[in-house]
Amino acid sequence: MKLAPIIHQQIVQLRWQPLACLGLMMALPLEDAIANLWQGNGFYAGSVSLAVPLVASPLLAALLACANVQADFDERRFIFWRSKPAGIKSFMLLKYFTGLLLAAVIIALPFLLAFVTRNRVKLDEVQPEFFAAVIALQSISLLTYSVSFLCNVLIRKTARAWLVGMALTGFMMIIPFILPLNLTQTDRLKDF
Numbered sequence: 688m689k690l691a692p693i694i695h696q697q698i699v700q701l702r703w704q705p706l707a708c709l710g711l712m713m714a715l716p717l718e719d720a721i722a723n724l725w726q727g728n729g730f731y732a733g734s735v736s737l738a739v740p741l742v743a744s745p746l747l748a749a750l751l752a753c754a755n756v757q758a759d760f761d762e763r764r765f766i767f768w769r770s771k772p773a774g775i776k777s778f779m780l781l782k783y784f785t786g787l788l789l790a791a792v793i794i795a796l797p798f799l800l801a802f803v804t805r806n807r808v809k810l811d812e813v814q815p816e817f818f819a820a821v822i823a824l825q826s827i828s829l830l831t832y833s834v835s836f837l838c839n840v841l842i843r844k845t846a847r848a849w850l851v852g853m854a855l856t857g858f859m860m861i862i863p864f865i866l867p868l869n870l871t872q873t874d875r876l877k878d879f
Contacts, residue, residue: 690781697755697785704754708747709793715739716797720804729808732801734817740797741824745856748790748828749835753849755786756839783836787829794828795821831856 719736723729759782798821835852842848 693778693781694785697782698789700758701751701755701786701789704751705789705793708751709796711743711747712740712793712797713800716800720800729804731804731808732797734801737797737801740794741820744794744824744828745831746853748794748832749849749852749856751786751790751793752832752835752852753839753845755782756836756848757845779840783833786836787832790832791825791829794825798824827856827860830859834859 715738716732716736720730720732723731723733798817802817831852834856835849838852838855839845839848842851
């Protein structure tokens with residue numbers, strides 16, 4: 688199986704969803720940076736403008752996962768794939784990792800913009816908590832992508848799979864605090 692045509696097909700198949708997600712993720716940080724430039728403070732995205740990407744990134748990652756799988760459930764495309772001698776395991780893995788990489792890039796771009804513009808303007812030193820928050824956000828978003836992708840493959844109804852994937856991800860994040868695992872907050876996490 689040749690990888691380049693299949694990766695190209697996946698990116699072309701998903702061209703509008705990633706652009707819409709990128710627009711939603713970058714709208715507020717870019718608006719904040721332009722407003723700061725207009726006020727004469729320099730072109731930088733403030734930390735408050737990252738609240739929307741922080742909240743929206745798991746939702747949009749799940750949307751990308753469901754959009755990635757949804758197009759192949761069309762009857763004409765289903766018949767097409769049934770007629771080709773493609774290995775389903777390798778095809779689905781390639782589909783999964785292509786979408787996962789795309790979701791990771793889209794989720795990281797607002798934070799990368801904020802980091803680069805704040806360093807360029809030399810406002811203040813970026814705190815280590817910023818990097819910890821970005822890593823935690825990427826992990827949660829990629830977990831959401833993975834669970835939603837699996838749910839859409841199993842359920843085969845995009846809207847239901849998105850809702851079930853979001854609910855399962857939320858449940859997976861709450862389980863460690865429900866079970867008696869003796870998890871306690873550390874002093875560093877209390878301040879964050």
